Amino acid sequence: MSRIDPHRLDPSCYPLKVEILARYADVDPLWHINNVAIAQYYEEARVTAGARMFGDVRIPTPAGERVLIAHQSIDYLREAAYPGTLEVGIGVLKIGNASYTFGMGMFQDGRCVSVSSAVMVFADASGPARLPDLFRGRLEEWLLGSAAER
Numbered sequence: 001m002s003r004i005d006p007h008r009l010d011p012s013c014y015p016l017k018v019e020i021l022a023r024y025a026d027v028d029p030l031w032h033i034n035n036v037a038i039a040q041y042y043e044e045a046r047v048t049a050g051a052r053m054f055g056d057v058r059i060p061t062p063a064g065e066r067v068l069i070a071h072q073s074i075d076y077l078r079e080a081a082y083p084g085t086l087e088v089g090i091g092v093l094k095i096g097n098a099s100y101t102f103g104m105g106m107f108q109d110g111r112c113v114s115v116s117s118a119v120m121v122f123a124d125a126s127g128p129a130r131l132p133d134l135f136r137g138r139l140e141e142w143l144l145g146s147a148a149e150r
Contacts, residue, residue, distance in 0.1 A: 004075060008105050008144075009112040014089025015142050016052060018045040022082045033080040042074065042104055042116045045088035049102065053138050064125030070099065071119040080106065080113045091144025093117060095136060098128040103144045 007013045026037030033041075050067065080086055086108050093103035104116045122131045131139075 004115055008103060008115050009077075011087060011089050011105065011107045011110070011112075014091050014103075014105060014144060016049050016090045018048045018088045018090065020044060020086045020088060022080065022084045022086060024082060027082045030079075031082055033082060033086075035074070035076060038076070038080065038106065038114055039072070039074060041086060041088060041106065042072070042118070045090050045104055046102055046118055046120075049090045049142075053142060054135065064123075065129070066123055068121045068123055069118055070121045072116060073118075074114055074116045076114045078111065078113050080108050084108055086113070090142075092139045092142045093144055095131070095139050095143075097130055098122050100131065100135075100139050 011017070020041045022033055023037070026033050026040075028034045046069075086106055089105045089107065091103055092100055094101040099119055099121045102116075102118045102120065104118070105112055106114045106116070121128050122135065123129055
């Protein structure tokens with residue numbers, strides 16, 4: 001397991017929250033939410049975050065601009081249970097030239113069940129491309145600082 005910044009275990013540090021209802025179909029034989037479903041819940045949170053961040057910008061565009069996921073990591077810290085609601089906190093950890101990284105934490109009953117990072121790449125018809133200034137500006141509004149920066 002990677003070293004986790006302790007403030008990422010606190011739901012209040014995330015600028016955006018997305019509620020996910022645990023589904024019966026996602027339960028394993030021990031009545032825990034299975035790890036494939038956890039990855040899908042993070043996907044739902046990323047899509048929701050993108051819609052809130054870039055709501056008036058259509059992606060993909062006719063020119064072939066799009067946002068792709070290049071990498072996702074998940075550290076599982078404890079079981080998530082069914083039935084129940086999970087809250088995914090999400091913010092931007094890093095903004096690069098053509099990419100940005102979401103930092104996410106999943107919580108149930110106030111306890112962190114997992115943390116995730118997802119690297120997203122902006123691309124045009126020919127491949128990775130510089131993030132447009134509009135995107136960069138909106139991403140900066142959702143930055144998630146480290147504990148040392150607060």
